[in-house]
Amino acid sequence: MAHCFALVLALIQVAVEVKPADYDSRWVTAFDVDTPPATTPGFDDTTAYVPLKGGHLVAVDLDRGTIRWRLEAESAFTPAIGGGLVFTVSGPLIEARDASTGATRWRATLPVGASGPLYFDTGWLLASTMAGDLAAFRASDGHLVWRRELGAPLIGRPGPSLDRLFLPLADNRLVSVMLTTGETVWELKLPAPIAGLLALDEQVVFGTAAKRLTSVDVRRGRERWTRRLGGDLAGIPAADEKRIYFASRDNMLNAVGRGSGNLRWKAELESRPAGGPLTLTDALLMPLVSNKIIGFDAETGKQAVTATAAGEVGQQPYVRRGVRQTQPQLITVSREGQLQGFGRRYEPVPGPLSVLPGLPTVP
Numbered sequence: 001m002a003h004c005f006a007l008v009l010a011l012i013q014v015a016v017e018v019k020p021a022d023y024d025s026r027w028v029t030a031f032d033v034d035t036p037p038a039t040t041p042g043f044d045d046t047t048a049y050v051p052l053k054g055g056h057l058v059a060v061d062l063d064r065g066t067i068r069w070r071l072e073a074e075s076a077f078t079p080a081i082g083g084g085l086v087f088t089v090s091g092p093l094i095e096a097r098d099a100s101t102g103a104t105r106w107r108a109t110l111p112v113g114a115s116g117p118l119y120f121d122t123g124w125l126l127a128s129t130m131a132g133d134l135a136a137f138r139a140s141d142g143h144l145v146w147r148r149e150l151g152a153p154l155i156g157r158p159g160p161s162l163d164r165l166f167l168p169l170a171d172n173r174l175v176s177v178m179l180t181t182g183e184t185v186w187e188l189k190l191p192a193p194i195a196g197l198l199a200l201d202e203q204v205v206f207g208t209a210a211k212r213l214t215s216v217d218v219r220r221g222r223e224r225w226t227r228r229l230g231g232d233l234a235g236i237p238a239a240d241e242k243r244i245y246f247a248s249r250d251n252m253l254n255a256v257g258r259g260s261g262n263l264r265w266k267a268e269l270e271s272r273p274a275g276g277p278l279t280l281t282d283a284l285l286m287p288l289v290s291n292k293i294i295g296f297d298a299e300t301g302k303q304a305v306t307a308t309a310a311g312e313v314g315q316q317p318y319v320r321r322g323v324r325q326t327q328p329q330l331i332t333v334s335r336e337g338q339l340q341g342f343g344r345r346y347e348p349v350p351g352p353l354s355v356l357p358g359l360p361t362v363p
Contacts, residue, residue, distance in 0.1 A: 023293070023307035023342035026328045027065030031058075036337035042079035042086065043318045044099065048331060048339055049086050051075040057088065059102065062320060063327055065341055069102040082120035083139050089114040094127060096142060106142035110135060115153035115170075121160045124179060128154035134167070136182060148182040150175065157236070159199025161218050166204050168194035174206065176221060186221040196233045196246070196276060200258075205244055207233025213246060215261055225261030235276025235316055238284070240298065245284055247273040253286055255301060265301035269294070275316035285330070287313045293332065311336045 031037065035054040042049040047068060048060040057073035060066070073095065075088040085105060086097045092110040097103060112129045119126040125139040134154070135147045152171040159166040164185060167175045172193055176185040192210035199205075203215045203224055211232055215224040231249035238245045243255045243264055251272060255264040274287040283295035283304050291312055295305030311334030318331040328341030 022305050022345050023330055024345045025308075025310070026341045026343045028310050028341075029060055029065040029067070029339040031337050037333065038076060040078045040315045041318075041333065041339070042081045043331065044081045045320055045323065047099065048318070049079045049081065049099075050339070051077075051079065051088070057086075057097075057102070059086075059099075060339055062331060062341060065339065068100075071097075071102045073097075077114065077117040080118040080120040080125065082125075083123060085139065087118045087120065087125055087139070089118050089127065094118065094125075094137070094142070096125075096139070108137060108142040108144070116155075117157075119158050121158075121165070121179065126158065126165075132169075134177075134182065136179075146182040148177070148184075155193060156195065156197055159197045159204060161199040161201060161204065164218065166197060166199050166218075168197050168206065174204070174216075174221070176218070188216065188221050196236045198237045198239065198244075200239055205237050205239075205246075207237075207246070211248075213237070215244075227256065227261055227263075234273035238277045238279045240279055243298065245277045245279070245298070247275075247277055247286060249273065253277065253284075253296065253301070255298070267296055267301045267303070274313045278317065278319050280319065280329075285317070285319070287317050287332070289313065291334075293317060293330070307332075307342050309334060310338050310340050 059068040074090040080087040125137040152169040155170045156168040175187040192208040197206040214226045229248045234247040251269040272289040278285040293307040314335030315333040330342040
C-alpha cells in the first residue's frame with residue numbers, strides 16, 4: 001500500500017495559484033510642518049527630488065528613505081530629471097544640478113516666466129512660457145536649440161512618440177511638432193480642455209473636460225476612436241501591448257482594447273481616484289483618495305494586491321522599474337507631504353508535496 005501511495009505522489013503535481021504579493025512599507029520620510037513639499041517630487045530610479053516650501057530642494061534615497069543632500073533652491077514646479085541632472089525653474093531662471101551632489105552645472109534664462117514644469121526627453125529639455133512660447137534646450141549644457149511661438153502655453157505634460165512631441169495647449173489645441181526642430185506637423189482644435197495625454201507609437205490618447213476619451217493617429221491626427229465617460233479623466237492613462245487603462249471621476253477603472261477602443265472590463269473603485277493607473281508586470285495599481293492603493297489583474301479587472309500608506313495619498317505614486325524585487329518599488333506621497341517606500345511582501349512559494357501527512361516515508 002505504501003508503494004502505491006508513493007507511485008501516486010510521484011505522478012501528481014499539486015496545482016497552486018500564486019497571486020501577486022501585497023506591498024509592505026519599507027520606510028517613511030516626513031518633512032517639517034513649516035516646510036512641507038511645495039509640489040509633486042521628481043523621480044529617477046534611485047532618488048526623489050522634493051521641492052519644499054521655504055525655498056529648498058531635497059534629494060531622498062529611494063532604497064532607504066534617507067536624505068542624500070539638501071540645498072537652497074526655489075521652485076514652484078516639479079523638477080525634470082534626466083541625463084544625470086536635476087532641472088528646476090523659478091520665474092525665468094532654469095538651473096541644472098548634478099543629481100548625485102546637487103552641484104550647479106548650468107543656468108539659462110527664459111524671456112518670460114515658465115508656465116509649468118520643465119520636461120526632459122532623450123537629451124532635450126523643454127520649457128513652456130506664459131507668453132505661449134516653447135523653448136528647447138540641449139539638456140547637457142543649456143544651449144538653446146530652437147524656440148517656437150505656439151500662441152498658448154502648455155496645459156499638461158507633453159507626450160513623446162517616435163520623433164515627435166504632442167502638446168496639449170491652454171487654448172484647447174493638440175499640436176504635433178518635430179522634436180528636433182519644433183516644426184508643426186499637425187494640430188487639432190478641440191471643444192474642451194485636454195487632460196491626461198498618453199502618446200504611444202501608433203496613437204495619442206487623451207481626455208477632455210467634456211467627459212470623453214479620444215484616440216488619434218500619431219502621423220495625421222485623425223480620430224481612431226472615442227469613448228464617452230461617466231466622469232472626467234483622472235490622471236494619465238496607462239497601456240500595455242493589449243489594452244489601455246484609465247480611471248474616471250465617477251470612481252471607475254476601465255480597460256479598453258488598444259486597437260479598437262472597445263471595452264474589455266471595468267471595475268468600480270471604493271473611493272475617488274488620486275491619479276491614473278500604473279502598470280506592473282503582474283498587476284495594475286490604482287491610487288485612491290484614501291490611504292489605499294489597490295492592484296487589479298490586468299486581464300480580468302479583479303482586485304489582486306493592496307498597499308496601505310501612512311496618510312491619504314495626495315499625488316500620483318511613482319513606480320521604480322527594473323529594480324530588484326527585494327527593493328522598494330512603489331513610492332507614495334501623502335497629502336501631509338510624507339514620502340513612503342513600499343516593497344513586495346515575500347512568502348514561501350507553495351509547491352508539490354513529497355509526502356502526504358500521516359503516511360510513512362518510503363525508502
